[in-house]
Amino acid sequence: xxxxxxxxxxxxxxxxxxxxxxxxxxxxxxxxxxxxxxxxxxxxxxxxxxxxxxxxxxxxxxxxxxxxxxxxxxxxxxxxxxxxxxxxxxxxxxxxxxxxxxxxxxxxxxxxxxxxxxxxxxxxxxxxxxxxxxxxxxxxxxxxxxxxxxxxxxxxxxxxxxxxxxxxxxxxxxxxxxxxxxxxxxxxxxxxxxxxxxxxxxxxxxxxxxxxxxxxxxxxxxxxxxxxxxxxxxxxxxxxxxxxxxxxxxxxxxxxxxxxxxxxxxxxxxxxxxxxxxxxxxxxxxxxxxxxxxxxxxxxxxxxxxxxxxxxxxxxxxxxxxx
Amino acid sequence: xxxxxxxxxxxxxxxxxxxxxxxxxxxxxxxxxxxxxxxxxxxxxxxxxxxxxxxxxxxxxxxxxxxxxxxxxxxxxxxxxxxxxxxxxxxxxxxxxxxxxxxxxxxxxxxxxxxxxxxxxxxxxxxxxxxxxxxxxxxxxxxxxxxxxxxxxxxxxxxxxxxxxxxxxxxxxxxxxxxxxxxxxxxxxxxxxxxxxxxxxxxxxxxxxxxxxxxxxxxxxxxxxxxxxxxxxxxxxxxxxxxxxxxxxxxxxxxxxxxxxxxxxxxxxxxxxxxxxxxxxxxxxxxxxxxxxxxxxxxxxxxxxxxxxxxxxxxxxxxxxxxxxx
Numbered sequence: 001x002x003x004x005x006x007x008x009x010x011x012x013x014x015x016x017x018x019x020x021x022x023x024x025x026x027x028x029x030x031x032x033x034x035x036x037x038x039x040x041x042x043x044x045x046x047x048x049x050x051x052x053x054x055x056x057x058x059x060x061x062x063x064x065x066x067x068x069x070x071x072x073x074x075x076x077x078x079x080x081x082x083x084x085x086x087x088x089x090x091x092x093x094x095x096x097x098x099x100x101x102x103x104x105x106x107x108x109x110x111x112x113x114x115x116x117x118x119x120x121x122x123x124x125x126x127x128x129x130x131x132x133x134x135x136x137x138x139x140x141x142x143x144x145x146x147x148x149x150x151x152x153x154x155x156x157x158x159x160x161x162x163x164x165x166x167x168x169x170x171x172x173x174x175x176x177x178x179x180x181x182x183x184x185x186x187x188x189x190x191x192x193x194x195x196x197x198x199x200x201x202x203x204x205x206x207x208x209x210x211x212x213x214x215x216x217x218x219x220x221x222x223x224x225x226x227x228x229x230x231x232x233x234x235x236x237x238x239x240x241x242x243x244x245x246x247x248x249x250x251x252x253x254x255x256x257x258x259x260x261x262x263x264x265x266x267x268x269x270x271x272x273x274x275x276x277x278x279x280x281x282x283x284x285x286x287x288x289x290x291x292x293x294x295x296x297x298x299x300x301x302x303x304x305x306x307x308x309x310x311x312x313x314x315x316x317x318x319x320x321x322x323x
Numbered sequence: 324x325x326x327x328x329x330x331x332x333x334x335x336x337x338x339x340x341x342x343x344x345x346x347x348x349x350x351x352x353x354x355x356x357x358x359x360x361x362x363x364x365x366x367x368x369x370x371x372x373x374x375x376x377x378x379x380x381x382x383x384x385x386x387x388x389x390x391x392x393x394x395x396x397x398x399x400x401x402x403x404x405x406x407x408x409x410x411x412x413x414x415x416x417x418x419x420x421x422x423x424x425x426x427x428x429x430x431x432x433x434x435x436x437x438x439x440x441x442x443x444x445x446x447x448x449x450x451x452x453x454x455x456x457x458x459x460x461x462x463x464x465x466x467x468x469x470x471x472x473x474x475x476x477x478x479x480x481x482x483x484x485x486x487x488x489x490x491x492x493x494x495x496x497x498x499x500x501x502x503x504x505x506x507x508x509x510x511x512x513x514x515x516x517x518x519x520x521x522x523x524x525x526x527x528x529x530x531x532x533x534x535x536x537x538x539x540x541x542x543x544x545x546x547x548x549x550x551x552x553x554x555x556x557x558x559x560x561x562x563x564x565x566x567x568x569x570x571x572x573x574x575x576x577x578x579x580x581x582x583x584x585x586x587x588x589x590x591x592x593x594x595x596x597x598x599x600x601x602x603x604x605x606x607x608x609x610x611x612x613x614x615x616x617x618x619x620x621x622x623x624x625x626x627x628x629x630x631x632x633x634x635x636x637x638x639x640x641x642x643x644x645x646x647x648x649x
């Protein structure tokens with residue numbers, strides 16, 4: 001076992017995918033000689049050559065468009081969208097083409113779109129967004145996001161091996177989070193959440209960057225004698241409702257956490273499902289702790305915007321006091 | 324008060340605003356010489372000339388980009404996207420530019436822009452012409468999103484949208500252009516942030532917007548014959564979402580259904596249901612039921628398409644189940 005960062009785990013996962021299958025291709029803005037702005041593709045062009053790991057123009061629509069063509073010709077493209085906020089120019093390719101191909105034409109489309117997402121890195125506008133709700137809402141796409149290095153390795157393997165398109169959101173503020181693991185680590189199936197920490201009083205449901213925030217809240221709560229169960233969704237679509245419901249049936253209270261603005265966000269679906277399916281056991285309304293309803297703010301103010309352990313604990317207190 | 328179709332009510336709103344304010348102008352694909360794909364802009368190019376009604380190339384990103392620039396320079400553009408499906412090509416302009424500019428420049432610049440676009444399906448136009456994406460825009464801070472379902476509201480909200488200093492997504496529906504309703508003459512303004520009870524009832528609250536208002540009304544009539552009294556709340560104001568009439572209604576009925584034409588997962592109903600639980604938790608006698616489209620790209624096949632969209636029977640069965648009457 002060694003201490004592995006999420007960045008290293010994703011890099012290794014990409015390398016292993018390139019080794020396993022000669023049809024795997026990696027491309028995007030600056031992924032070649034530079035190794036990506038976050039160094040996630042570091043060394044891959046050197047090892048696998050310019051035909052399999054290559055730089056593209058700054059044209060996200062084209063990056064996804066050529067992925068569609070390559071996938072139809074038998075390749076397994078793994079395009080990178082450099083930052084979350086840059087995905088909008090490719091929206092039509094992803095929603096109108098990538099997501100619809102199998103249903104319209106009956107052919108598989110094995111594309112994994114990697115997208116570093118989320119804030120908390122002091123970036124300028126368009127570099128800290130959390131656009132996951134749009135894609136989770138789009139029938140025909142799978143959407144996943146890891147919270148730990150081991151899951152990052154395993155989920156990415158599953159995504160690249162999947163015959164359907166997967167949007168793979170990487171929590172960029174957690175690229176340097178470490179875990180003691182051996183690589184290659186175990187495969188992680190798409191569609192399975194996990195309990196990151198067991199607890200009995202309130203279920204805290206998080207994914208990607210906010211799992212670590214939820215764990216911080218759980219450690220603080222423990223000191224006050226409050227037991228939080230932390231669920232890492234890992235897969236946003238398909239969603240593992242069973243794991244969530246099993247936890248809520250035990251705790252009777254739930255808090256959902258994400259960085260995207262709360263209104264119309266992913267948490268609304270989770271809260272609606274829990275409330276519907278566990279209606280008779282809920283002791284308090286499901287709380288949503290999320291980004292504020294404003295465009296992502298300048299870096300100086302992002303701490304005020306992002307959900308932190310204190311805001312989670314306030315929601316926990318309110319849930320426990322309800323009634 | 325005149326009885327007009329939805330398309331004529333929208334046309335009237337555009338004409339009145341163009342007469343009132345010379346900075347208002349229209350741009351979009353085929354809106355001029357051809358009068359618009361759904362004839363909403365009929366006669367306007369002839370009346371106002373080619374400088375105020377512009378036919379554009381088939382390039383949605385350019386249409387919105389141009390409109391944003393014009394809006395920042397003091398004009399009031401009303402851009403038409405032929406269907407909401409095509410706006411995905413312009414998503415970057417809508418989200419990263421239109422919605423964010425006022426914030427990014429600290430209020431130093433504003434974007435008084437209206438984007439008119441129809442969603443909805445049911446006409447065998449296939450997977451890339453039949454979707455409803457209003458929930459995506461409703462998730463974006465910096466935008467206002469409205470989706471009227473009656474000709475009167477359509478006229479009044481379009482006039483308010485054109486006068487608003489923020490970007491407004493004005494969502495129409497291909498299946499409602501021909502419906503008729505009473506439309507007040509002249510100065511008729513409907514606020515962009517007020518939802519409205521369209522039908523009074525006691526047993527169950529149905530929240531719907533746009534074409535689903537028609538489906539909800541048909542269902543309410545059938546339920547009435549079965550002794551169930553349904554209240555319909557029109558969610559014409561989606562962002563900012565006016566929850567007050569919803570909550571007031573649910574406190575009375577204890578039962579709620581959300582009904583939308585788009586996909587259910589992560590849709591409008593998810594937000595509305597969550598808010599009902601947050602604000603009326605103790606009043607609910609049953610979980611909120613959510614009805615939406617089948618979660619597939621819209622099928623072309625006529626029968627499959629019909630089953631893919633919510634209909635009257637779905638609402639009736641759901642309401643009966645909520646009330647324990649199935």
